[in-house]
Amino acid sequence: MSSTKAYSTPLAAATALEAALSGDERQGRLAAGQDPAKRQQILEGADRVFSTMGFDAASMNDITREAGVSKGTIYVYFDSKEELFMELCIVYREKLFNGIYSALEGDHDLREALIAFGKALSLKVTSDVVIRAQRVVIGVAERMPSMSRNFYEQGPKKGQAMLRAFLEKHVAAGNLEIEDTELATYQLSDLMVTGLFKRRLFGCMDEPPTAEQVNRTVTAGVDVFLRAYGKR
Template identity: 45%
Template structure:
């Protein structure tokens, strides 16, 4: 009688993928989440790297593998928020409808994000230290506002090239449209005059006004629905 074949040993569980030092996205997000807790609670000056380590539950050695210091951490947080904002705005500009509809959706998304509590906290932190730390203020603007305005400017340039808009200076027009969209509410939120984000009806009215004024200045000759939008906003 043949002996039963012994069972083959169980295959070892797959090993977790190892990341090179400073490249694990989950660890980076963990550090950023802890850093934001500290910045939000204490502001930029009073936040310490030790406090960030405690909030993020990482060692100081691990923290410095990913970020050089508080300024790098803060700018990375701005870039994280910027990427979320850019995704929302890009979706608005690539959505259905003509140019007016897409600019309206863009204006609504812009106001919703820039008047949110989280975004305002970041802006106030920078305003508080801008005079003493102009380099941080510059990095904040480059990582956030300049980046977003640049992408809108390129979209407007494409719309102008297609004839649905007529814009001689797209970068300036991008700034103008953003200011129109946020007329009044952003500054009132920044300085605490408005304690809560504006109601949706207020945002919708601002967006409609912004688009009406903008198109009165920059309407092109091609039919408004003849262009589908620049790819890859």
């Protein structure tokens, strides 16, 4: 037999431990379906399968194989394929908005702050993992509307709220002149990924954009925004 020890799946093992056990000490016996490391292991396998196949084409057997966990065990941790996917969506949207918003904190120059934020956002949003995740979510939006809506509202929408607050701060400070900050926030965040996001989503760019491309796009986008809304 090849897989007697836990974490026999090579890919899952390393990252599973990192997330699950912050310290190195093993905790004692866990109730069935309660081991966070195993849970993580399943989620990572499911991620790989869902990302490459989409929700419908992915089978639980595929996930079983990819996660290196028996089918029975998966069903101890998750009641159904749907539930497994829903929990994965939470992971997805957390992946999306991890450490993006630090650029908006502090007292940097307006333009510099927006460019730094835009770069971080643009890089994340066009990365392979995030693009794949979004494709899966969009693909099931018709049949499972609550899932995709939730994904968007807990993810991008929250982000936009932060950006909006940032803009409003600068409006109050007299650096910007904006009537409708909600609309302006949409405009800015679209300008930051212009020409990259859609092409990536539709598979017209095999590779994520280079740092140069991102830099060029974000700079141009922010400048358009500032020329339109900046005090002159």
